[in-house]
Amino acid sequence: MxxxxxxxxxxxxxxxxxxxxxxxxxxxxxxxxxxxxxxxxxxQNVEHFIVRSDLAPTGTIADLASMKGKKFSIGSKNSGTEFSGRQIMKGIGVDPDTFNLAYLGYGGSASALQNGTIDGMNTPAGVPVGAVTQAFAAMGNDIKILSFTDEQIKQANGNYNLWTKFDIPANTYPGVDKTITTIAQPNxxxxxxxxxxxxxxxxxxxxxxxxxxxxxxxxxxxxxxxxxxxxxxxxxxxxxxxxxxxxxxxxxxxxxxxx
Structure with missing residues (x-):
């Protein structure tokens, strides 16, 4: 800039x-x-909010609201991943600082999710994301990609017209056999x-x-x-x-x- x-x-x-x-x-x-x-x-940077399945009763981004105190990787410190994650959470009414935050890169987040040191992560990138493939190959149904409803997309945007609906096709990731509706922002x-x-x-x-x-x-x-x-x-x-x-x-x- x-x-x-x-x-x-x-x-x-x-x-x-x-x-x-x-x-x-x-x-x-x-x-x-x-x-x-x-x-x-x-x-497009496609948002992949991924959490342990037992923490995702609705399977939508609203599940983040019940994860206060849980360990969540929001991306490397001061990265675009961190700031976009914070902006989305703010829009849906979730304070990211109520999580026990970890500041890990994508590969580190996937490894930490696999070994149980975090409960969730966000990895916005082009589909398919290597770290997400790694996580699902290892954990299968033990984790979920959180989806967004139309109303949640509006909430995530707040005053912006930035994030748009993005459908991750079924079978993009190991064991994920249905389409996941998430959001994406442009580069x-x-x-x-x-x-x-x-x-x-x-x-x-x-x-x-x-x-x-x-x-x-x-x-x-x-x-x-x-x-x-x-x-x-x-x-x-x-x-x-x-x-x-x-x-x-x-x-x-x-x-x-x-x-």
């Missing part, structure tokens, strides 16, 4: 939550970052407002008209699709990106229209 503010970078890949904070002047940002706009969602391409409409239009057009090529050279682009280009974007579109999306028939909601 500092590089963007100093005009040392004109484009940047940002986690959606940091983009939402920047646009609102919240979180680590004392002032609204008005010089930023969205170009495209790139890939997105941001741009400074002073980049010309034509330049951003041409970049957006080049990305989507050459998507098959991009998907052949980098796995991070494998889930990109024009139909998902604006899902969960945390700030209005740059005029150049909006122009391209309107040309290809994407309906842009009011909160993402260029400003």
């Amino acid at each position: 500092k590089l963007m503010n100093d005009n040392e970078a004109q484009f940047a890949i940002l986690q959606g939550l940091y983009g939402a904070w920047a646009w609102a002047g919240e979180g680590p940002y004392a002032e609204r970052q008005n010089q930023l706009r969205s170009v495209s969602m790139l890939w 997105f391409l941001a741009v400074r407002t002073d980049i010309s409409e034509e330049d951003v239009y041409q970049l957006t057009k080049a990305m989507y008209e050459n998507l098959a090529f991009l998907q052949g050279i980098h796995k991070a682009t494998k889930d990109m699709a024009i139909e998902k280009a604006i899902e969960g974007l945390p700030m209005p579109l740059h005029a150049g990106a909006a122009r391209y999306y309107q040309e290809v028939g994407i309906k842009i909601p009011a909160h993402l229209m260029p400003q």
Whole structure:
């Protein structure tokens, strides 16, 4: 963000939550970052809140409310994982500091869940997550991925339009033979407002008209699709990106229209 503010970078890949904070002047940002706009969602961080099955009577994220005092890994200290987990918990009315928190990476969290030193973890990432596969291969029905109802998705978002519904297909993880409805936030391409409409239009057009090529050279682009280009974007579109999306028939909601 500092590089963007100093005009040392004109484009940047940002986690959606940091983009939402920047646009609102919240979180680590004392002032609204008005010089930023969205170009495209790139890939999604899919939330995997996983707890011991005996602690998940409903199987939904609401079960966290009854886990006060339990050991929960919220991700590495000061990581995007920690901050997104805290934001979601706050939205659903759960104070994360009522847990006995552990600050572990994904592999460490999976190992700790297996050996019983924690009761739950969150590992937001692209599906499938290696650490989640590891945990289910070892523990099977002893753990659950918590799902989200439509109302819980609204609660998790609070004042943002950030997390969207994401269905983890059945059999993605060992022994999980049903679809799990969770939420995902975007990692997105941001741009400074002073980049010309034509330049951003041409970049957006080049990305989507050459998507098959991009998907052949980098796995991070494998889930990109024009139909998902604006899902969960945390700030209005740059005029150049909006122009391209309107040309290809994407309906842009009011909160993402260029400003």
